[in-house]
Amino acid sequence: MKPVETAERTPEAGPEAANGGATLGTSRGFLRKQLQQILAFASLIVLVGFFALANSNFLTWSNMMGILVSTAVIGILALGTTYVIITGGIELSLGTGMTLSAVMTGVFLANLGLPLVVGVLGGIMVGAFIGFVNGFNVAILKIPPFIATLAMMLIAEGLALVISGTAPIYFTDVPGFTSISQGTLIPGVNVPNAVIILIGLTAVGAIILNKSVLGRYTFAIGSNEEAARISGINIRKWKILVYTLSGAFMGIAGVVLAARLNSAQPSLGVGYELQAIAAVVIGGTSLQGGKGSIVGTLIGALIVGTVTNGLRIMSIPQEWQTVIIGLVILVAVYTDILRRRRQS
């Protein structure tokens, strides 16, 4: 048998080298991760510049706030579903699930007259429950995410119509409800609460994704589910958690939307899921899973909101706006494919 070739080297040589390596490695990895967010942000700046030159009404404070407010709902939906998409899943019940959450908030507050906090938390819980059921269907029953959430999209749409009797529920008799979206938390600064909620949730979402074990496992499951499983990670539990988290964001979006409209509109909601998914993809999150960022999603939502608003200000018909959003999604996904090809 061959003698052992390598002489004993001192394992104690590690620590100093480790410290030097720690800072260096972290900063390089950090820059690498930031790159696609910087790219998305640059596109946003270019778009804003383009619309500002095209129409003088675009770059005003009130229009900027309008973009932010209309971005808030799609943005909140998109933040939550970023997790789902990073695990390699998809979430099609976002729009109608949000509607059902809004309708239930209406039932709790306007019909049952529950206290504001209870009603709002109840509405969010409804969203979280929808997400939980999606997670259960995907993780335990092994129904493909596309089918599971497509079915849930129909179920939620139908339930919202049945529960509301197809009529909007108004919050006129619920004092303080509309200020959830329309009021402003910071006195003296004219920034609506919907925007503050969006920014706050972005921070929370980014911290969970990057600093918590839930975030790490979200990436791990999307990157290599089998590897995650044999590493001892309880895939079922974490998948259900991810879908439930996305559902909770959906519930918050429902409350924010209802507060903005001062009503729960049972027929509104279809189509929001695609805009939210578009925001996620534009923000650099891969539909194949394993890759994505929360800040990217925020930028993606702002791009969707900016394009929608800019086209409207330029008096481009609604129908063409939809076409253009579709084209933007194609470009975003193709960019992702190009990026991946270059890497491998």
Place this chain on the structure above:
Amino acid sequence: MTTENAVEPAPTSDDGGRPLLELSGISKAFGAVQALADVDFEVYPHEVLALVGDNGAGKSTLVKTIAGIHTPDQGTVHFDGEQVHIRGPRDAVDLGIETVYQDLALCNNLDVVGNMFLGRERLNAVRGMDEISMEQRAWEVLRSLDVMTISNVRLPVASMSGGQRQSVAVARAVMWDAKVVLLDEPTAALGVAQTQQVLNLIRRLREHGLGVVVISHNLADVFDVADRIVVLRLGRRVSTLRASETDPDEVVAEITGARTEREVGQ
């Protein structure tokens, strides 16, 4: 010499002593296929044990049984002298049995640190991940194994070579006070230089006192690192050979079931 005799007085490891891990009478069937039939298996500390056999001989099933991926239909497992029940990957890991799978089982989009700590992240006071502490520990482990080919532990492993990835997989396996490490075809996808890297790594695990089980089709690698060679054929353990006392021809004969002249002569 019958195959039975070859098994009976199983050669012990260099320092004698009792096995770290001992399986007795393990059977496992998948439907009508008997993947393992009454297999005994033992690993000693400070040894590299090669597990060889043709495709379908049961090598991977045996390793996955030890790793807790499969539950045996019959048989007992002793670890460090005590009977244990391994019901899942976590149980095996808790005992100190770590596995490096053929397909590497790394998450491509996670960096080296993320992969090494996957499923066992260190948390800080506010239940966030303690990245600095994990990164320092990752460096320590890589250095202690003389892994000099990885210069940045914050790169996604997708961007690394096969040898680097295998080093990450091995380092991950041994950093948790592992006592037994199972490697499934660790050199299968590697070039010559990278294979040497991994074989050196395996020798270093032995120096550290671990029991190392290597599944391999490559007999050159087997004779390069192994102390003992266990041959499986059609789900049964047919012989146990000491690497210093045998040669590739004999091992091939055992794998395929052909008799060698030497055996016939005896």
